[in-house]
Amino acid sequence: MKVSGHLVGPQPRSEELMRAYRDYTKGRLAxxxxxxxxxxxxxxxxxxxxxNEFAVIIDGMLNWHDLLRPFTERLSGVEVDGLSRWFDSNTxxxxxxxxxxxxxxxxxxxxxxxxxxxxxxxxxxxxxxxxTFSKLSINKSYRRFEDLVYDVSEAIAEEISTLPAxxxxxxxxxxxxxxxPKAEIELxxxxxxxxxxxxxxxxxxxxxxxxxxxxxxELLDFTVDMIGVDMTVTPFKDLKDYDFTKILGLGCxxxxxxxxxxxxxxxxxxxxxxxxxxxxxxxxxxxxxxEFLPNTIANAKIRNIGSALKLLKEx
Amino acid sequence: MIEKLxxxxxxxxxxxxxxxxxxxxxxxxxxxxxWAIRIGVENFEELIAQLKxxxxxxxxxxxxxxxxxxxxxxxxxxxGLDVVYDGEQRRVEMYEYPLLHVKGxxxxxxxxxxxxxxxxxxxxxxxxxxxxxxxxxxxxxxxSKARRxxxxxxxxxxxxxxxxxxxxxxxxxxxxxxPIERRRINxxxxxxxxxxxxxxxxxxxxxxxxxxxxxxxxxAVTTKPNEVDIFVEGFNKAxxxxxxxxxxxxxxxxxxxxxxxxxxxxxxxxxxxCANRDTKxxxxxxxxxxxxxxxxxxxxYGAEMxxxxxxxxxxxxxxxxxxxxxxxxxxxxxxLDEPSKIIASNDCGLRTRTWEVAYEKEKALVVGAELAxxxxx
Numbered sequence: 167m168k169v170s171g172h173l174v175g176p177q178p179r180s181e182e183l184m185r186a187y188r189d190y191t192k193g194r195l196a197x198x199x200x201x202x203x204x205x206x207x208x209x210x211x212x213x214x215x216x217x218n219e220f221a222v223i224i225d226g227m228l229n230w231h232d233l234l235r236p237f238t239e240r241l242s243g244v245e246v247d248g249l250s251r252w253f254d255s256n257t258x259x260x261x262x263x264x265x266x267x268x269x270x271x272x273x274x275x276x277x278x279x280x281x282x283x284x285x286x287x288x289x290x291x292x293x294x295x296x297x298t299f300s301k302l303s304i305n306k307s308y309r310r311f312e313d314l315v316y317d318v319s320e321a322i323a324e325e326i327s328t329l330p331a332x333x334x335x336x337x338x339x340x341x342x343x344x345x346x347p348k349a350e351i352e353l354x355x356x357x358x359x360x361x362x363x364x365x366x367x368x369x370x371x372x373x374x375x376x377x378x379x380x381x382x383x384e385l386l387d388f389t390v391d392m393i394g395v396d397m398t399v400t401p402f403k404d405l406k407d408y409d410f411t412k413i414l415g416l417g418c419x420x421x422x423x424x425x426x427x428x429x430x431x432x433x434x435x436x437x438x439x440x441x442x443x444x445x446x447x448x449x450x451x452x453x454x455x456x457e458f459l460p461n462t463i464a465n466a467k468i469r470n471i472g473s474a475l476k477l478l479k480e481x
Numbered sequence: 482m483i484e485k486l487x488x489x490x491x492x493x494x495x496x497x498x499x500x501x502x503x504x505x506x507x508x509x510x511x512x513x514x515x516w517a518i519r520i521g522v523e524n525f526e527e528l529i530a531q532l533k534x535x536x537x538x539x540x541x542x543x544x545x546x547x548x549x550x551x552x553x554x555x556x557x558x559x560x561g562l563d564v565v566y567d568g569e570q571r572r573v574e575m576y577e578y579p580l581l582h583v584k585g586x587x588x589x590x591x592x593x594x595x596x597x598x599x600x601x602x603x604x605x606x607x608x609x610x611x612x613x614x615x616x617x618x619x620x621x622x623x624x625s626k627a628r629r630x631x632x633x634x635x636x637x638x639x640x641x642x643x644x645x646x647x648x649x650x651x652x653x654x655x656x657x658x659x660p661i662e663r664r665r666i667n668x669x670x671x672x673x674x675x676x677x678x679x680x681x682x683x684x685x686x687x688x689x690x691x692x693x694x695x696x697x698x699x700x701a702v703t704t705k706p707n708e709v710d711i712f713v714e715g716f717n718k719a720x721x722x723x724x725x726x727x728x729x730x731x732x733x734x735x736x737x738x739x740x741x742x743x744x745x746x747x748x749x750x751x752x753x754x755c756a757n758r759d760t761k762x763x764x765x766x767x768x769x770x771x772x773x774x775x776x777x778x779x780x781x782y783g784a785e786m787x788x789x790x791x792x793x794x795x796x797x798x799x800x801x802x803x804x805x806x807x808x809x810x811x812x813x814x815x816x817l818d819e820p821s822k823i824i825a826s827n828d829c830g831l832r833t834r835t836w837e838v839a840y841e842k843e844k845a846l847v848v849g850a851e852l853a854x855x856x857x858x
Contacts, residue, residue, distance in 0.1 A: 460590025
């Protein structure tokens, strides 16, 4: 059975890298030294994914302070505000403030991704979905929220169209964190459609921090190739009611708990999904980025996914 | 609390006393002497005589903690606050320090909070139990020195639970398919166990030692909107029937999520952060004072508790003028429609500010509260 493994968000920095960031912030460490450590750790992140036979590879996003930050800092019309809570976690992001027309006037991910570590065919770039980015912003400029979403979509689409990566993931917690009215889901769908028109690679959308049940019918209509679901908050029965035409990302590895899912448990769950639902193809992933865990535990979870993939191969 | 309008209080942590540092210089010793004179630390020459430039050992630093605590108390008293503590001079921080005294947890490593800010996070592996009450010695020293009313801060059960990984409760077999409901049940049991087995024995020990006023810090309570009721249940379980005045401090949160659950909280007052969301212009209207609009909810819901809105922003070096403090207090009183239910406070502990800035801020709090009082004759 062919099942692949994916990471779906930032990897945790090691303790050494965290301390290096603190030292750099306090002026006790040179930028060059910090950059060297980041690169070294990105290489280790790539290595562990390759070793565990993940189908697509991310570089770990170690130099992203939060998922929105490169866009918050580099999009025209956006300024960086204070801290805001990242959904229901004890982590925070710097909130974008929309102060003018949102446009991509400079490359956003330049120097943010280690393109040399992974071949373009296997490289996955993770960015915020336009609706989520807009929803998490303070809008001081647009009269209509939908116009903001469309401009953010255009800007992200333009950035993605320049990237040498065969896989792009739109991370979309705002689609599932709270129950959305239909019109909002349609708006999010239109934003993704704008990206789809500009990007020819494999496009996925990953939902996390909320139960997917309420939006699953609409999600299946999004013009993406894969849909990722946070199974730590979604009951299994939510997957049973629909006719799946897309590849399903099974976010069944809890990215916010230290309990290690065993390879047997992971493999059994995949088998259950494939036998009891209409899903035809899946990939296994953590429920979100593993950034909420200490680095050593995150790596143990990756190894267990790898072992589960081996078990499934034998089926 | 002192029987006057707008009594003043500090909220918790202060940065460490100038001599409580690993590497000590002549300059630090000079600054320590200057502060002692400025805030009225008695017999400070004994301390200064002990201080030598160079690296201070762990034992040496430990031996200086009483002095640091005394400095913290005099710092707040000399600024003129009505209710004081020692600026948590002996504590590492509000999560790691308590858990070092609790069985059932194991620290597993550092995680990011934002950017380069990290914290050492623990996992709960067994039912928690208290090894030893962890604030009593600190309180007894403070009690022996304080000239004003004391308020002891302690981290609450919900925050200890929410900031930890849970293996013990999650590994139980519960026959519930909905993972959100399962997580809620696990969290509730963890919070209630911490309230009963860890926080309550601490509170009892503090009360036996003479504590009359305890502030329970719960910054995590609105992290998960569907668990606010669990926080209230845990809090009330911890304090039930105890003879002491309790308050709760909740900062940097979406306060709308507290309602209506917070109405059931068994507290004298709730301390919240408002100045951080406010403007710096003088005025007692909505456009000048957006940071205080949350007080409308307390009024609308008929909350019986007093409210301690932060009128001092602890995340900036900007020194609030007494007039700004006055206007913030008066506007808060207007929204609550009951001035006697307003307590003048900081948004949070002043740990991130220098002593110089923190002192000026505390003095502005005191003078501003006095100006507000004058408006009522």
